[in-house]
Amino acid sequence: xxxxxxxxxxxxxxxxxxxxxxxxxxxxxxxxxxxxxxxxxxxxxxxxxxxxxxxxxxxxxxxxxxxxxxxxxxxxxxxxxxxxxxxxxxxxxxxxxxxxxxxxxxxxxxxxxxxxxxxxxxxxxxxxxxxxxxxxxxxxxxxxxxxxxxxxxxxxxxxxxxxxxxxxxxxxxxxxxxxxxxxxxxxxxxxxxxxxxxxxxxxxxxxxxxxxxxxxxxxxxxxxxxxxxxxxxxxxxxxxxxxxxxxxxxxxxxxxxxxxxxxxxxxxxxxxxxxxxxxxxxxxxxxxxxxxxxxxxxxxxxxxxxxxxxxxxxxxxx
Amino acid sequence: xxxxxxxxxxxxxxxxxxxxxxxxxxxxxxxxxxxxxxxxxxxxxxxxxxxxxxxxxxxxxxxxxxxxxxxxxxxxxxxxxxxxxxxxxxxxxxxxxxxxxxxxxxxxxxxxxxxxxxxxxxxxxxxxxxxxxxxxxxxxxxxxxxxxxxxxxxxxxxxxxxxxxxxxxxxxxxxxxxxxxxxxxxxxxxxxxxxxxxxxxxxxxxxxxxxxxxxxxxxxxxxxxxxxxxxxxxxxxxxxxxxxxxxxxxxxxxxxxxxxxxxxxxxxxxxxxxxxxxxxxxxxxxxxxxxxxxxxxxxx
Numbered sequence: 068x069x070x071x072x073x074x075x076x077x078x079x080x081x082x083x084x085x086x087x088x089x090x091x092x093x094x095x096x097x098x099x100x101x102x103x104x105x106x107x108x109x110x111x112x113x114x115x116x117x118x119x120x121x122x123x124x125x126x127x128x129x130x131x132x133x134x135x136x137x138x139x140x141x142x143x144x145x146x147x148x149x150x151x152x153x154x155x156x157x158x159x160x161x162x163x164x165x166x167x168x169x170x171x172x173x174x175x176x177x178x179x180x181x182x183x184x185x186x187x188x189x190x191x192x193x194x195x196x197x198x199x200x201x202x203x204x205x206x207x208x209x210x211x212x213x214x215x216x217x218x219x220x221x222x223x224x225x226x227x228x229x230x231x232x233x234x235x236x237x238x239x240x241x242x243x244x245x246x247x248x249x250x251x252x253x254x255x256x257x258x259x260x261x262x263x264x265x266x267x268x269x270x271x272x273x274x275x276x277x278x279x280x281x282x283x284x285x286x287x288x289x290x291x292x293x294x295x296x297x298x299x300x301x302x303x304x305x306x307x308x309x310x311x312x313x314x315x316x317x318x319x320x321x322x323x324x325x326x327x328x329x330x331x332x333x334x335x336x337x338x339x340x341x342x343x344x345x346x347x348x349x350x351x352x353x354x355x356x357x358x359x360x361x362x363x364x365x366x367x368x369x370x371x372x373x374x375x376x377x378x379x380x381x382x383x384x385x
Numbered sequence: 386x387x388x389x390x391x392x393x394x395x396x397x398x399x400x401x402x403x404x405x406x407x408x409x410x411x412x413x414x415x416x417x418x419x420x421x422x423x424x425x426x427x428x429x430x431x432x433x434x435x436x437x438x439x440x441x442x443x444x445x446x447x448x449x450x451x452x453x454x455x456x457x458x459x460x461x462x463x464x465x466x467x468x469x470x471x472x473x474x475x476x477x478x479x480x481x482x483x484x485x486x487x488x489x490x491x492x493x494x495x496x497x498x499x500x501x502x503x504x505x506x507x508x509x510x511x512x513x514x515x516x517x518x519x520x521x522x523x524x525x526x527x528x529x530x531x532x533x534x535x536x537x538x539x540x541x542x543x544x545x546x547x548x549x550x551x552x553x554x555x556x557x558x559x560x561x562x563x564x565x566x567x568x569x570x571x572x573x574x575x576x577x578x579x580x581x582x583x584x585x586x587x588x589x590x591x592x593x594x595x596x597x598x599x600x601x602x603x604x605x606x607x608x609x610x611x612x613x614x615x616x617x618x619x620x621x622x623x624x625x626x627x628x629x630x631x632x633x634x635x636x637x638x639x640x641x642x643x644x645x646x647x648x649x650x651x652x653x654x655x656x657x658x659x660x661x662x663x664x665x666x667x668x669x670x671x672x673x674x675x676x677x678x679x680x681x682x683x684x685x
Contacts, residue, residue, distance in 0.1 A: 101657070104682040111664050111683040112675070356654040357407065364417050375418075379679075382410045383417040 070120035074224055075131055076102055076258045081287045082327050083252040083295075085353075091295050094257040102258045105350040106225045113226040113376050123221035126323070130222065130260065134284040134328040137314060141214050141321040142264065148208045149318055153266040153341050155203045156234055159196045160184040188238045192246055192334075195235035199343070201361040201384065203234065209264055210345050211374050218323065219347040222260055228379045230255065230346030231360055237275050237342070239335040248334045249296035250280070252287075253326040255352045263314070263322040266341035272313045275335030277322055277342075281310040284328035302329055351380045390525040391437040393627065397588045398558040404654075408558040411650035412526050419527035419676050426525055429515070432623065433522035436561070440585045441614065441624040447515060448565065449619035454509055459567040459641050461504045462535055465497045474498050474536075476547055489539045493546060493634075496536035500643075502661040502684060504535060511645055512674050516563055519623060520647035523561050529679045531556065531646035532660055538576055538635040538642065545634040550597035551581070553588075554626040556652040564614075564622040567641025573613050576635030578622060578642075582610040585628030603629060651680050 082094040129136040142149060159165055162183050184194055200206050209215070210229055219227035253261070269276045280302055288305050303311060306329075313333060314322045324330060332342075352358050361382040370378070392409065395402040435442040448455060465472050469484035476493040485495055501507050510516070511530060520528035554560050570577045581603060589606050604611065613633060614622050624630060632642075652658050661684040670678070 104661075104684065105656075107685070108681075108683040111667060351651075351656050354656040356411075356651045356656070361410075367417060381414075383414040384410065385413075 068117060069124055070117040070224060072224070073103055073106060074222065074258060077285050077325075077327060079257060081285055081291075082257045083254050083291065084257075085254045091254075091292050093292065099257050101354070102256065102349065106223055109223070109225040109227075109349055109376070115220060115224075115226055119217070119220050120224050121221070123218045126218050127221045130323065130325055133281045135279045135281065135312065135314060135322065135324040137316055138214075138321045138323075139317070140319055142209065142212070142319045145208060145212070146319055148205055149264070149266050151205050152203055152209070152234070152343065155205065156196065156236060156266070156341060157184070159202065160194050160236060165196065165202055184236065184238075188339075189240050190242070191238060192242055192248060193235045193237040195233055198361050199232050199234035200366075200381070201363055204363050204366045206232070206234070206343065207362070207366050207370075209343065211370065211377060215262055215321065215345075216374070216377065219260070222347070223349045225349060226376045227347045227349055229360075229377050229381060230259065230348035230352040231358055232346070233342075233344040235342055235344075237332060237335045237340045239275070239338050239340075241336075242334075244334045246296075247332050249298065250302045250329045250331045251296050252283075252291075252329055255326075255346060256348060256350065257327065259325075259327070259346060259348045259352075260323055261326045262345045262347065263324070264343040264345075265316055265318055265320070265322075266343065267338075268317050269315050269340055270317075271315060271337065272333050273335070273337040274315065275333045275340040276313045276315045277324070278331050278333045279312050279314060279324050280306050280329040281312055282306070282328070283310070284325040297329065348380065356380075391586075392559055393586050397586060397592075397627070399553075399555045399593065400558075404558045407654060408650055412524060415524075415526040415528075415649055415676075421521060421527060425518070426522055429519040429522045432519050436519075436523055436623065436625055439582045440628040441580045441582070441612065441622065443614065443616060444515070444621040444623065445616075446619055447621045448510065451509070452619055454506060455565070455567055455618055457506050458504055458535070458643060461506070462497055462537055462567065462641055465503065466495045466537060469495075472498055472503060477543075485537065485539075490541050491543070492539060493543060493549065494536045494538040496534055499661050500533050500535035501530075501666075501681070502663055505663050505666050507533065507535070507643065507645075508662070508666045510565060510643070512670060512677065516621070516645070516647075517674070517677065520561055523647070524559075524649040526649055527676050528561075528647045528649055530677050530681060531560075531648035531652045532658060533646065534642070534644040536642055536644075538632065538640045540576075540635045540638050540640075543634075547597075548632045549634045550599060551603045551629045551631045552597050553584075553592070553629055555596075556646070557648050557650055558627065559649065560625065560627050561647045562624055562626045563645040563647070564624070565643040565645070566616055566618055566620070567643065568638070569617050570615050570640055571617075572615065572637065573633055574635075574637035575615070576633045576640040577613045577615045578624070579611065579613050579631050579633045580624050581607045581629035582612055583607075583628070584610070585625040588629075598629070648680065656680075
């Protein structure tokens with residue numbers, strides 16, 4: 068039975084990790100074994116039925132074959148929630164008081180170096196806010212959504228957890244491509260996926276969609292470790308232009324991807340893009356408790372019992 | 386009586402205030418996740434006061450009704466050390482696969498790798514109410530098991546090295562260990578755990594200059610606060626090992642030692658050093674003790 072099997076973890080030679088010195092390297096067989104240990108541990112710790120695991124099998128098989136999936140209207144009943152998140156993001160980017168800064172160090176829009184979107188929109192690619200779940204508790208309506216959690220359960224075949232989150236606004240301007248607007252492979256884990264929730268419609272490549280190279284989670288160039296960020300030409304030459312997928316979507320849709328494949332955020336040219344990104348994991352991101360994010364205690368206490376394990380890798384703070 | 390948490394100052398923590406903040410966050414997180422009553426947090430207040438004050442405590446005869454269990458653990462330790470190989474860890478001879486009979490004159494110690502998995506009987510000590518209650522009182526929250534160590538130190542003529550020198554554990558900003566001798570350790574020559582009283586909270590300005598320290602500067606700095614913690618089989622020692630300590634070099638007779646780490650955050654803030662617990666051991670735990678395994682892998 069599909070549910071009894073362990074997930075298909077990509078060969079470590081197709082993954083990218085960052086070692087403690089900051090060098091780009093590969094995950095190892097030991098890392099892959101550790102992922103499987105984490106899944107088995109979570110299976111022992113939190114019961115999960117075959118039915119739950121089988122529920123989103125179709126989506127997971129799509130993720131395995133293409134590396135991405137788009138599900139329309141997942142949040143059609145939560146459009147107001149998405150608007151609230153957008154309003155709060157803009158409130159903070161306009162200089163509104165943050166409740167909590169991040170311990171993660173450099174993050175645009177934080178602490179004394181905090182930037183205001185009006186001042187920087189022509190000279191920055193994006194602004195993000197630190198500790199989004201703590202600063203905007205409404206986000207929990209999205210990240211603990213039954214459908215999304217169901218997909219994560221089927222993907223990991225165990226009760227998953229939230230890793231890190233990102234809430235950012237990318238500015239439509241004439242700056243050259245840089246940073247996450249260049250292709251890269253995420254080094255968080257050999258096996259995880261990200262959920263992308265646009266806070267506004269993203270309809271064309273000029274609107275800055277999340278862009279994914281289909282099939283790249285299981286196929287990498289021989290010179291994978293030669294650099295971390297890759298220009299469009301090299302990726303298109305290796306994979307073919309037909310594998311490049313600009314994942315446009317409406318507000319209310321859900322895009323998910325195994326970001327151990329090549330991907331980038333297309334540079335916004337026509338209009339700003341607001342994006343909530345959530346990592347679903349079976350172990351702490353990069354196995355580092357230092358990267359853990361925070362959930363408000365009230366928010367945590369409001370969760371139904373079956374959702375509590377999703378917070379295993381989050382700090383809880385009043 | 387106080388139920389206040391006594392954390393060291395940031396000066397006494399290798400990576401300073403950021404790690405102290407992380408430690409506190411973890412404690413607050415575990416407080417919210419697993420609420421405990423004041424009664425639970427103060428059950429072992431006397432021992433906790435001693436840990437906060439001196440940095441160590443001795444629980445005489447705590448396991449005196451479990452001497453057979455200690456012998457079983459010791460026999461299993463010897464079973465693995467007699468085989469050698471990748472189920473063992475070596476002190477000086479990294480990568481060796483020799484049995485204890487062939488290394489005992491050229492090695493400081495041998496240990497069993499992944500001891501809770503290979504010697505599940507350890508769980509009968511590890512999850513004892515008394516130890517868990519002390520850890521609860523120490524951290525003021527539901528603690529968790531960190532890493533464990535099951536080793537035999539060899540009586541030989543090698544000079545002191547590695548953990549025979551004074552050091553402060555860096556795995557966590559705030560760390561509680563329990564030490565269970567598998568045989569009587571009666572004299573300094575038997576290789577007792579040696580602790581510098583009060584040093585978890587008081588460190589000289591240059592303490593980070595070196596990880597390992599010889600006896601002289603420690604004696605000079607702390608004087609009569611150096612305690613050789615001899616004990617009988619059946620006693621349990623506990624200490625805040627972020628203070629200065631060492632394993633006195635064993636000279637007269639081999640020393641078997643089980644060390645249990647209790648933590649309130651992941652050691653090194655990383656999941657890579659996590660150890661394993663057998664699934665059947667995990668499943669046999671009462672529900673209220675399962676959070677103690679949060680930082681262990683559950684393995685068939």
